[in-house]
Amino acid sequence: MRSLISIHDLSPDEIDGLIATANDIMANPDDYADCCRRKKLATLFYEPSTRTRLSFESAMLELGGSVIGFSEATSSSSAKGESVSDTARTVGCFADIIAMRHPKEGAPLVASISAGVPVINAGDGGHNHPTQTLADLITISREKGRLGNMTVGLCGDLKFGRTVHSLIDALSRYAGIKFIMISPDELTIPDYVMQDIILKRNIPYYETGSLEEVMHELDILYMTRVQRERFFNEADYIRLKDSYVLTPEKLISAKKELAVLHPLPRVNEISTSVDDDPRACYFKQVLYGKFIRMALIMMLLEVNK
Numbered sequence: 001m002r003s004l005i006s007i008h009d010l011s012p013d014e015i016d017g018l019i020a021t022a023n024d025i026m027a028n029p030d031d032y033a034d035c036c037r038r039k040k041l042a043t044l045f046y047e048p049s050t051r052t053r054l055s056f057e058s059a060m061l062e063l064g065g066s067v068i069g070f071s072e073a074t075s076s077s078s079a080k081g082e083s084v085s086d087t088a089r090t091v092g093c094f095a096d097i098i099a100m101r102h103p104k105e106g107a108p109l110v111a112s113i114s115a116g117v118p119v120i121n122a123g124d125g126g127h128n129h130p131t132q133t134l135a136d137l138i139t140i141s142r143e144k145g146r147l148g149n150m151t152v153g154l155c156g157d158l159k160f161g162r163t164v165h166s167l168i169d170a171l172s173r174y175a176g177i178k179f180i181m182i183s184p185d186e187l188t189i190p191d192y193v194m195q196d197i198i199l200k201r202n203i204p205y206y207e208t209g210s211l212e213e214v215m216h217e218l219d220i221l222y223m224t225r226v227q228r229e230r231f232f233n234e235a236d237y238i239r240l241k242d243s244y245v246l247t248p249e250k251l252i253s254a255k256k257e258l259a260v261l262h263p264l265p266r267v268n269e270i271s272t273s274v275d276d277d278p279r280a281c282y283f284k285q286v287l288y289g290k291f292i293r294m295a296l297i298m299m300l301l302e303v304n305k
């Protein structure tokens with residue numbers, strides 16, 4: 001029995017397989033409509049979510065399965081003091097697979113040890129978010145036709161943005177990746193990501209505070225929101241929240257084939273006037289995310305079409 005806690009739990013070949021399955025589901029949805037009949041997904045969300053939870057739930061429903069769960073900690077027994085481990089063991093008696101989002105780093109890992117069913121990390125604190133990375137990778141693969149040989153700009157809150165950490169981890173396994181990390185000094189990537197991934201794997205990188213300076217070089221621009229809920233101090237958040245705002249003017253110097261991604265939700269960091277630019281891929285990313293979660297659920301439940 002397998003869980004997905006970190007993107008490293010999947011090999012590059014397995015990621016290719018998930019992308020291929022997701023592409024096939026998009027082309028032939030009827031072939032998959034009954035794959036998970038009589039199977040149940042539990043979504044245990046201790047933190048706010050729109051896309052990730054509804055994406056998982058839609059994915060399971062479109063596979064013919066059903067869904068149970070909660071969308072806020074206050075409505076679960078954690079409000080009575082129950083441990084993550086006991087909650088997971090309990091839910092594992094009801095559901096065949098669990099997707100969990102939790103504000104504490106490592107909570108889905110703890111859950112996976114006691115649940116007795118596969119657990120998917122749907123975001124743990126400021127740490128990881130592997131299924132968002134799957135959505136990011138399928139989007140890059142469909143837009144660019146490849147996952148290696150490109151310059152990837154990561155812009156915004158690189159310190160607390162968990163999707164950035166998982167994406168760096170995933171992309172740095174492909175040849176020819178260069179990262180350009182664009183953030184205020186206070187929001188640079190955590191030391192463990194720099195040491196254990198970028199430096200250890202000798203990945204070329206460049207750090208800057210200026211998006212304009214590097215725009216022309218980028219093949220992918222991955223924008224992120226400043227993660228208000230992880231700040232200790234509201235004044236710092238207010239000072240940093242509008243550090244970067246992508247506008248049509250800033251895209252003038254960008255490549256024609258640039259792909260702009262964002263895990264969403266956006267606050268101010270991409271002007272809505274960018275949405276109609278053919279390079280804006282963030283709503284496609286939402287759609288593809290559902291199909292690759294379908295592929296992932298099938299893989300972890302070991303079902304075929």
Ligand code: NCD
Pocket residue numbers: 051052123129132162163224225263264265
């Ligand atoms: C992201 C998250 O929850 O980390 N959202 C998502 O799952 N698509 C990004 C964010 O909240 O900024």
